[in-house]
Amino acid sequence: MAKREDISDYIIAPDPDGAGLSTAVQGIDHDGKPQVINVVTERPLTIFLNSQEIVTAMTIGDHPKYLALGFLRNQGMLKDADDVLRVDYDDDLETVVVRTASKTTYEEKMKKKTRTSGCAVGTVFGDMMEGLEGVVLPDLKVKTSDLYALASKINRTPSLYLTAGAIHGTVLCHGARPMVYMEDVGRHNAVDKIAGWMLSEGVSAGDKVLYTTGRMTSEMVIKTAMMGIPVLASRSGFTAWGVEIARQVGLTLIGRMRGRRFICLSGEDRLLRDVDPADVADEPRKSGRKGAV
């Protein structure tokens, strides 16, 4: 077993033993023997913007307020300037209500909404592409030594993924430090929770790297750009449209990060190659991480 990472450096780390985030379920294995395994929770959360019901997301249920704020922000329904008065979460009703002082433009937006389906999307698309107009991502330099350090730290961090599987993680990183590590049944929820945390805390985006365990689809690329983060890295793969959008908005896209290997399909100029990959340890076979290519 690889050494587990010290998590004291995180602002928010995963909570693999968090109450309600996973459930022990009894089953029967290939040998016909009873086995108890941990499976992740999945529950609905309905997000309201003032009196308007916006969406029902399926989530593990932690950080509901960040999820609501981040979702609205990444959909372009909540602008930086919108004055959020308060955010109310009701556990019994499984709702979050985000209240703003002034009217938002969401009512007009709702008309244009298309519902999208499927794992690779799941949220509302038209607006998101619109929201990218005018996005300028800063000229950050990213050391490859930092990228390797991040991947190694994140893979060893205790997580729901390691205890229960069937979950995605997204990590906000600064230099070689993973700062906030969110997990959720949908990778989009995980990234929205990070966006909500950043909005709540007023955290800068231009000097950060976003790391995801999941695939870099068009929607993941759009959300990252909407957040103003110039670099998206993943141990998983790409879609063609994700690459195309990243190139259009000038987002650095690094995928298939495994041990010393990676491939950069967009924004290569941000990479500062300060380490010889031959000197980087390759991923141990039993890394605990599998992750779709």
Place this chain on the structure above:
Amino acid sequence: MAKREDISDYIIAPDPDGAGLSTAVQGIDHDGKPQVINVVTERPLTIFLNSQEIVTAMTIGDHPKYLALGFLRNQGMLKDADDVLRVDYDDDLETVVVRTASKTTYEEKMKKKTRTSGCAVGTVFGDMMEGLEGVVLPDLKVKTSDLYALASKINRTPSLYLTAGAIHGTVLCHGARPMVYMEDVGRHNAVDKIAGWMLSEGVSAGDKVLYTTGRMTSEMVIKTAMMGIPVLASRSGFTAWGVEIARQVGLTLIGRMRGRRFICLSGEDRLLRDVDPADVADEPRKSGRKGAV
């Protein structure tokens, strides 16, 4: 490299070299060397039921008519009895229009619709739970020797997953035979394409097994039950709600299928243990398949 499977026994097999399904993209690897890799396509497809726009799905783009039919069927918007007059696909407009002779109940349904977000869901939920009322899944017996044979055949079948990654597969199986193998960026699209094919061809569901490379979330479980298929198997894991719904509707749920190992969390009574797992070859390390736990 494991032996590649003969695909002549499939009715529909993946088309890894299919025009437009993947794109060669140039990037730069960890050593700074140019690399060309294949990435899967992702494009919008807007589905209409008569004159009503229903959804925009992100898809690799193959079998658009099956996707449209299956999506509408699995959402409960198209009943068995609905007389589909014709299905028109327009490649330029990226639309499919499904025309029925009589009015469907979709207009009423649309009012109740909630939009869901995130990888684990992505489609419309309220109706789907409603649609499960009255579903009775037949008392099929499934040989574990057939399950092992299916997993082995499917893993060796040439696929977009093996050439480009970042994609999910769903396979309709009968006994030890994988019949129809669909792939898509979202696992929900892959299962909807199978549902559309079954509807078009009038294929029985009660004697089939559905195999998916992805996680068995609540939505995957609901879709499988809506299709009337009594067994869902996967090399990936579970969510707690997926397990709960499977138990409620009496669906057999088999997960984490890797080599000789699996775990059954619901409907164990359908399994016919006709082979000793010790006699089953374990998965080779270089199986080509990784897949989230």
